[in-house]
Amino acid sequence: AQTVTQSQPEMSVQEAETVTLSCTYDTSESDYYLFWYKQPPSRQMILVIRQEAYKQQNATENRFSVNFQKAAKSFSLKISDSQLGDAAMYFCAYRSAQWGNTGNQFYFGTGTSLTVIP
Amino acid sequence: NAGVTQTPKFRVLKTGQSMTLLCAQDMNHEYMYWYRQDPGMGLRLIHYSVGEGTTAKGEVPDGYNVSRLKKQNFLLGLESAAPSQTSVYFCASSTQALYSNQPQHFGDGTRLSIL
Numbered sequence: 269a270q271t272v273t274q275s276q277p278e279m280s281v282q283e284a285e286t287v288t289l290s291c292t293y294d295t296s297e298s299d300y301y302l303f304w305y306k307q308p309p310s311r312q313m314i315l316v317i318r319q320e321a322y323k324q325q326n327a328t329e330n331r332f333s334v335n336f337q338k339a340a341k342s343f344s345l346k347i348s349d350s351q352l353g354d355a356a357m358y359f360c361a362y363r364s365a366q367w368g369n370t371g372n373q374f375y376f377g378t379g380t381s382l383t384v385i386p
Numbered sequence: 387n388a389g390v391t392q393t394p395k396f397r398v399l400k401t402g403q404s405m406t407l408l409c410a411q412d413m414n415h416e417y418m419y420w421y422r423q424d425p426g427m428g429l430r431l432i433h434y435s436v437g438e439g440t441t442a443k444g445e446v447p448d449g450y451n452v453s454r455l456k457k458q459n460f461l462l463g464l465e466s467a468a469p470s471q472t473s474v475y476f477c478a479s480s481t482q483a484l485y486s487n488q489p490q491h492f493g494d495g496t497r498l499s500i501l
Contacts, residue, residue, distance in 0.1 A: 320487050
């Protein structure tokens with residue numbers, strides 16, 4: 269099974285500054301999808317950004333962008349101009365694009381808790 | 387759009403009691419999942435389903451059963467609740483992987499406490 273590793277259990281950032289959350293994954297597949305989810309104290313799981321492995325261009329969504337390094341199997345999330353509302357737990361997730369068992373499941377990291385300091 | 391709806395949102399049980407968590411989705415998704423979330427352990431897959439009438443075990447299936455009699459519903463049962471099953475439970479749904487980069491859509495979670 270694929271594994272997803274988030275090596276930073278906790279991170280903090282000053283309001284308006286930039287922070288990068290790291291994620292690495294282990295796979296032998298060439299085609300897959302990667303996601304970042306945000307979980308605020310309300311407990312909702314909110315999709316932040318997604319990346320297709322076949323795309324070389326890094327995905328961006330407003331203040332959120334990723335640094336996707338396929339060869340290094342790295343998928344970091346950069347949050348620019350951090351806001352108080354960005355404080356949350358962030359999860360990285362992997363999904364195979366293939367049929368069968370590998371494509372049925374999403375694999376999640378253990379999460380990074382982000383604190384935004386006013 | 388309702389998306390994924392979980393009921394109940396909170397529940398307290400005594401050890402040995404049984405209960406069923408209900409998940410309903412209105413997006414016509416083929417796949418549905420049940421996770422539990424515990425501090426420091428992220429999301430762990432309990433069971434999942436790739437279609438009506440089919441279920442499969444995930445990472446931590448022991449002590450749980452599931453059923454998917456209708457495409458839109460996925461039920462998680464605890465036959466004899468144990469304190470180790472105290473957790474937050476999430477249901478999610480998604481389309482098939484081959485055709486889509488669509489993510490999982492999550493319910494709002496159920497906080498379950500076993501005394």
